[in-house]
Amino acid sequence: MSKALFIAFKDLKVLVSNKGNVFWVFGFPVLMALLFGAIYSSAGSGPSGIKIAVVDEDKSRFSALYMLKLESYEALEIIHLSQDEAIEQVRKGKVAAAVILKEGFGDGFEALFNSDESRLEIAADPSRKMESGYLQGLLAKAQFETLGNQSVDKKWMRDQIKLLRNDVQTDDKLNSAQAKLYLDFFDSFDTLVKDANDVTFGGGFKGDLLKFSKIDVNKENEGPITPFQTTFSQAMLWGMLTCTVTFAISIVKERSNGTFDRLRICPLGHAHILGGKGLACFITAILVICVLYVIAKTIFKMPIGNLFLFILAVFCMVLCFVGLMMFISTWGRTEQSVGAAGWATIVIMALLGGVTFPTAFLPSWLRPFSQVNPVRWSIFALEGTIWRNFTPLEMLSPCLMLLAIGFTSFLLGVVMLRRQTQ
Amino acid sequence: MIKVDNLKKRFGNIVALDDVSFEVNKGETFGLLGPNGAGKTTAINILCGLTRPDQGTVSLDGKADPTVPEVRLSLGVVPQTLALYEELSAQENLRFFGRIYELRGRKLKERISNCLEIAGLSQRSKERVSKYSGGMKRRLNMVCSLLHEPPLLLLDEPTVGVDPQSRNLIFETIEAMKKQGRTIIYTTHYMEEAQRLCDRVAILDHGRILDMDSVENLIIKHGGPSHIEAEFEEKLSDPDKLKSFIEDKNAQFEEAKIRFKTSQPMESLAMLNRSGMRFRTLKVQTANLEDVFLNLTGRRLRDQ
Numbered sequence: 186m187s188k189a190l191f192i193a194f195k196d197l198k199v200l201v202s203n204k205g206n207v208f209w210v211f212g213f214p215v216l217m218a219l220l221f222g223a224i225y226s227s228a229g230s231g232p233s234g235i236k237i238a239v240v241d242e243d244k245s246r247f248s249a250l251y252m253l254k255l256e257s258y259e260a261l262e263i264i265h266l267s268q269d270e271a272i273e274q275v276r277k278g279k280v281a282a283a284v285i286l287k288e289g290f291g292d293g294f295e296a297l298f299n300s301d302e303s304r305l306e307i308a309a310d311p312s313r314k315m316e317s318g319y320l321q322g323l324l325a326k327a328q329f330e331t332l333g334n335q336s337v338d339k340k341w342m343r344d345q346i347k348l349l350r351n352d353v354q355t356d357d358k359l360n361s362a363q364a365k366l367y368l369d370f371f372d373s374f375d376t377l378v379k380d381a382n383d384v385t386f387g388g389g390f391k392g393d394l395l396k397f398s399k400i401d402v403n404k405e406n407e408g409p410i411t412p413f414q415t416t417f418s419q420a421m422l423w424g425m426l427t428c429t430v431t432f433a434i435s436i437v438k439e440r441s442n443g444t445f446d447r448l449r450i451c452p453l454g455h456a457h458i459l460g461g462k463g464l465a466c467f468i469t470a471i472l473v474i475c476v477l478y479v480i481a482k483t484i485f486k487m488p489i490g491n492l493f494l495f496i497l498a499v500f501c502m503v504l505c506f507v508g509l510m511m512f513i514s515t516w517g518r519t520e521q522s523v524g525a526a527g528w529a530t531i532v533i534m535a536l537l538g539g540v541t542f543p544t545a546f547l548p549s550w551l552r553p554f555s556q557v558n559p560v561r562w563s564i565f566a567l568e569g570t571i572w573r574n575f576t577p578l579e580m581l582s583p584c585l586m587l588l589a590i591g592f593t594s595f596l597l598g599v600v601m602l603r604r605q606t607q
Numbered sequence: 608m609i610k611v612d613n614l615k616k617r618f619g620n621i622v623a624l625d626d627v628s629f630e631v632n633k634g635e636t637f638g639l640l641g642p643n644g645a646g647k648t649t650a651i652n653i654l655c656g657l658t659r660p661d662q663g664t665v666s667l668d669g670k671a672d673p674t675v676p677e678v679r680l681s682l683g684v685v686p687q688t689l690a691l692y693e694e695l696s697a698q699e700n701l702r703f704f705g706r707i708y709e710l711r712g713r714k715l716k717e718r719i720s721n722c723l724e725i726a727g728l729s730q731r732s733k734e735r736v737s738k739y740s741g742g743m744k745r746r747l748n749m750v751c752s753l754l755h756e757p758p759l760l761l762l763d764e765p766t767v768g769v770d771p772q773s774r775n776l777i778f779e780t781i782e783a784m785k786k787q788g789r790t791i792i793y794t795t796h797y798m799e800e801a802q803r804l805c806d807r808v809a810i811l812d813h814g815r816i817l818d819m820d821s822v823e824n825l826i827i828k829h830g831g832p833s834h835i836e837a838e839f840e841e842k843l844s845d846p847d848k849l850k851s852f853i854e855d856k857n858a859q860f861e862e863a864k865i866r867f868k869t870s871q872p873m874e875s876l877a878m879l880n881r882s883g884m885r886f887r888t889l890k891v892q893t894a895n896l897e898d899v900f901l902n903l904t905g906r907r908l909r910d911q
Contacts, residue, residue, distance in 0.1 A: 191707060192707075195692065198694075198699065202735075443689065446657055446686065446690065449656075450656070450657060450686070451679065451708065452708065452709075453676055457676075
């Protein structure tokens with residue numbers, strides 16, 4: 186054991202002798218936590234300032250009200266252009282989408298329920314699909330809200346009913362029984378609008394037609410709930426990932442420098458050498474997490490749920506990535522190839538693990554891979570202890586998965602390394 | 608002390624060692640001389656347990672299988688490639704390897720100090736290795752293997768790419784180790800080194816030992832004749848008289864000069880001296896291991 190310790194301390198000394206390594210292993214995760222924490226804390230209601238161009242070809246009172254409603258949303262930044270200019274701006278990537286209000290857009294229910302002809306068109310940047318999806322939701326919300334506000338006007342409402350009656354009466358596709366059904370409904374509705382007093386009528390339609398309320402699933406903590414609870418768990422993970430790549434590279438560097446063979450010539454078993462390397466990675470990762478933990482606790486007053494479970498999660502996560510480090514180190518013969526392969530793998534794991542975007546956006550055939558993705562399980566385990574308030578039993582599955590992935594990777598790494606060095 | 612029996616090793620289609628056997632006695636310096644790719648490093652790697660042979664056995668000091676870590680405790684290996692932690696200082700490198708070889712406390716300090724002195728690095732022991740010259744790194748590379756005072760030393764081309772000063776220092780260190788009675792295996796493709804340092808030499812080519820003996824015997828057996836060129840103070844008045852001393856039928860006689868080949872240079876010179884002629888200049892070129900290799904393989908050591 187003491188020989189493995191000597192190897193570990195030597196590796197740590199080599200690590201800190203390189204300022205670049207120190208930054209990437211210790212500084213980068215802290216910066217990342219702060220950066221993403223700042224982003225999340227200012228974006229509680231969704232992305233801010235999606236820039237769109239609006240083209241008003243309808244020029245009606247309704248379209249004017251609709252545009253006013255869109256302008257009132259913080260999440261949107263509106264510019265008014267002609268259709269050609271708007272599409273050109275989308276093509277150049279200067280706006281996320283062009284929204285075109287076609288003639289007839291302000292024709293009330295007729296415009297809303299007419300399924301034959303679209304009166305609202307969107308030309309979206311194909312590379313910004315997520316923003317486009319979010320935008321469609323906002324456009325629909327604005328349309329309902331504008332319509333809701335308009336419906337308070339009894340005269341406008343009765344005119345709309347009159348128009349709908351005319352449509353039914355002139356529609357050849359309806360037989361007399363069906364037409365009568367609609368006409369009776371419109372008559373009753375018109376009587377309701379005519380007879381209801383303003384307060385009763387207004388209360389029914391005025392205001393937001395779609396109202397959402399949020400249920401906070403965060404644990405009730407003693408301290409304040411901060412976005413850093415989420416970002417620090419991700420930062421801890423990035424710290425781990427950086428450690429993994431740094432130490433994987435250090436193993437291949439030892440091999441290319443000849444020091445790995447020199448160690449093998451010494452009275453050391455494979456277990457000593459690999460154990461020492463793993464121990465150095467383990468110690469560094471724990472140090473990174475301790476640094477992040479201290480910053481999170483002291484500066485950001487970040488509450489941690491169950492400390493014991495948190496330590497357990499960290500322990501399992503670190504063991505998992507130590508195993509992974511062993512495996513990654515065998516993926517190439519040079520520092521460059523292992524570094525590139527390591528970072529590529531980590532980026533893919535982060536993508537599939539839900540760190541960079543929600544897994545809901547993954548194609549269905551890719552989703553099963555996230556089941557064996559250590560990034561996903563690490564985030565799950567850390568968040569479980571920080572704010573999801575997992576019980577020890579609930580922590581079992583992420584912890585066991587992490588240990589299983591780590592152990593399997595370590596074995597694969599040892600087998601590959603033995604093969605390559607014999 | 609070291610016994611190697613019928614070693615065979617292939618790397619794909621390449622035969623690195625083909626039925627190699629030799630024994631090295633205690634206190635002996637044994638050379639493996641051969642060109643690049645002859646199989647010297649493979650032999651060293653098998654001896655220190657880095658590579659497993661396809662066939663054959665190795666015994667170090669009576670203990671078989673150098674892949675067992677404890678067996679390697681009595682072994683000091685100087686690898687051909689520099690194997691140092693460049694981010695650490697010489698002292699830190701030595702301390703690390705000393706601890707791995709189970710040295711502790713005062714003993715470790717003494718050995719580090721001694722090794723730094725041998726390597727001529729005492730004054731710069733706290734500098735990072737990355738700042739050292741090639742020769743300094745080579746010297747440190749060597750003493751890292753001497754820290755634990757191993758009775759068996761395997762040196763794999765330790766002077767490759769070093770300056771003459773460092774080379775001499777390395778030679779002096781090896782000669783000091785010889786005097787201390789260490790058993791040494793030394794691989795090289797420089798015949799001068801083998802001639803200077805080794806008691807016995809095995810000529811290795813394409814993974815096979817072509818012959819193995821003391822340097823003197825190898826030269827006698829395979830070196831061919833020595834070349835003598837003598838210039839006299841006066842013209843040769845009676846070349847026929849000299850011809851009777853010289854066995855070389857192709858000897859060349861000029862006005863006051865003679866050139867010939869002989870397998871017994873000392874006897875030939877003594878006879879020339881007895882002829883009563885006074886020498887102005889005398890040049891004797893005896894056979895060496897280069898000639899031995901040339902005669903055994905038809906190629907020069909550094910042809911490849």
